[in-house]
Amino acid sequence: MNWFNFTYLIGIFFCFGCVLFWIRKNRKFQSALSVAAAYDQWTNDQLLEKLWGEHVHLGFYEGGCRRKDFRTAKVDFVHELVKWSGLDRMSRGSRILDVGCGIGGSARILAKEYGFDVIGITISQKQANRAAQLTPVGVNCRFEVMDALDIRFDKGSFDGVWSVEAGPHMLDKQKYADEMLRVLRPGGILAVADWNKRNTKKAKLTTFERIIMRQLLDQWSHPDFSSIDGFCENLLSSKFYGGGIYFDDWTSQTLPSWHESILEGFRRPNDVLSLGPNAIIKGLREVPTILLMRWAFVHGLMRFGVFRARG
Numbered sequence: 001m002n003w004f005n006f007t008y009l010i011g012i013f014f015c016f017g018c019v020l021f022w023i024r025k026n027r028k029f030q031s032a033l034s035v036a037a038a039y040d041q042w043t044n045d046q047l048l049e050k051l052w053g054e055h056v057h058l059g060f061y062e063g064g065c066r067r068k069d070f071r072t073a074k075v076d077f078v079h080e081l082v083k084w085s086g087l088d089r090m091s092r093g094s095r096i097l098d099v100g101c102g103i104g105g106s107a108r109i110l111a112k113e114y115g116f117d118v119i120g121i122t123i124s125q126k127q128a129n130r131a132a133q134l135t136p137v138g139v140n141c142r143f144e145v146m147d148a149l150d151i152r153f154d155k156g157s158f159d160g161v162w163s164v165e166a167g168p169h170m171l172d173k174q175k176y177a178d179e180m181l182r183v184l185r186p187g188g189i190l191a192v193a194d195w196n197k198r199n200t201k202k203a204k205l206t207t208f209e210r211i212i213m214r215q216l217l218d219q220w221s222h223p224d225f226s227s228i229d230g231f232c233e234n235l236l237s238s239k240f241y242g243g244g245i246y247f248d249d250w251t252s253q254t255l256p257s258w259h260e261s262i263l264e265g266f267r268r269p270n271d272v273l274s275l276g277p278n279a280i281i282k283g284l285r286e287v288p289t290i291l292l293m294r295w296a297f298v299h300g301l302m303r304f305g306v307f308r309a310r311g
């Protein structure tokens, strides 16, 4: 480890110490209810939305170059995943399920720009309410509170299933894959993008990596991350899997997002300040985790996986 990395990590741990000294309670995963509570709170305090807009996911930067606005990069991410997964070849009016839809950023693009008929599901009531508020009349999407591990739709109800950065919150990754493939019609398209850990079956985590991993899990209500290989195995071993599995690694294309997500706070200081001192403290609390996450992606502990498969 060189000096720069060492001081970077010391900085992160120092920030962690300061912030955790202020706020003792953390957001360790306990159940889907604890995830719902965390997102209800993030939605209520408006910090995420004011800072990062209506998309709670990373941006896409061609060649990993940070030459565009973070919000534009997030919109580009949606179009890139649509293209990569082949959803762009689906006819207008196709029924799409967005699993873990946040406040509906992707769902609205899929409905408005591709003419799909979209249903978004989230575990958070506040997110579902906010998603509905942000959706103009005439845009063909609606939102429901539903657990991704117990999707209340019949087998084969959708032409496409979309899920971005929701998988890390799922306790049972096999059930997550099974449920998404179950509601997909035969021949329909599944498109998933996720934060994944490196394959720990091939190379075990060192003690140092385990400490970092624990923070990445507990700070943002994650029970565990899949590896890219592990999630492919989940898809392949599902009884609803119909074929055509592909995956790719978009770590370099998404990496600039981590620094960008912090810089947004400096670019839009009034948005944060207008929410009051609590929001500023909450914002500060996220900084160490964001930096640690970036460190993990740079050093191969985490990978950004994209997956597509047929029902």
Ligand SMILES: C[S@@+](CC[C@H](N)C(=O)[O-])C[C@H]1O[C@@H](n2cnc3c(N)ncnc32)[C@H](O)[C@@H]1O
Pocket (backbone or CB within 6 Å): 032, 035, 036, 039, 054, 055, 056, 057, 099, 100, 101, 102, 103, 104, 105, 106, 121, 122, 123, 124, 127, 146, 147, 148, 149, 163, 164, 165, 166, 169, 170
């Ligand atoms: C990082 S956010 C991504 C939101 C959205 N996909 C986006 O890209 O803007 C993770 C989302 O997964 C949802 N989620 C987490 N656990 C869930 C579960 N068990 N069932 C349904 N949604 C869940 C959260 O409510 C949240 O909307």
